[in-house]
Amino acid sequence: MLTVPLKILLLFAGTLFLLGLAGLLVRRNIIFMLMSIEIMLNSAGLVFIAAGRHWGQPDGQVMFIFILAVAAVEVSIGLALILQVYHHYKTLDVDAISKLRDHN
């Protein structure tokens, strides 16, 4: 039986979330940004599991399954978009995709 307090679990999930956030802020490669979003989604799911276990409710695990479904859809659409972007621009740099930008 695991006796790690809930606070430690929340800190662990928060650390993972902030690592994902830092990766999203720093990286300019679309694949890495998508990966960072995955890390953040995963840590949010971890919080759901920890809280659901703490209060003895099955809702946390149900929410994790929904997060899993959303993550799968997001990744498939995102990777299809990445393929299209690479096809058009021959790069994965997000700063290169600036056709909507107002150049004055």
Next chain:
Amino acid sequence: MNIFFYIAATVAITTTILAISRRNAIHALLNLILSLLSISVVLYLLDAQFIAALEVIIYAGAIMVLFIFVTMILNIGLENKQEKKWYNPRMWFVAAFFAGILFLDLILAVKNAQIQPVAAQVIHSKQVGISMFTTYLLAVEIAAVLLMAGIIGAFHLGSQEKKVMHRFLEKK
């Protein structure tokens, strides 16, 4: 039992740091897979065996393989010039500084939180299934619609227009 949690958590955080800081996409993805596997160990220790299996099968098995496939299809090396310019310690410092502020905030919030201890009981996947198909039935249907929309969207986005010219003859 707790020592396993701390080992898995350390491995998860270390591999996540490696995953977001590697230049090579494949190395980063392999590190991320390791991170997901250790998070699945944590989930297993949290008495969520079914969720741990789903994490391995869907996250590490399906989603990451999709990532690796795309990385290999595009044959991504280290050609990202903009990122080479941006990817220096100064950029890392700014982002890490603000993330660190958020982290301190989180530590304070968690430290001051009043969490009343509740007798932790094991939630079996049977309970999860019953809850999913009674209380959350509508959400399950919405998730099904979302998956359908994802399939159609990925199919539409993934299809490329037909080319008449030979692919070696077109200009890059």
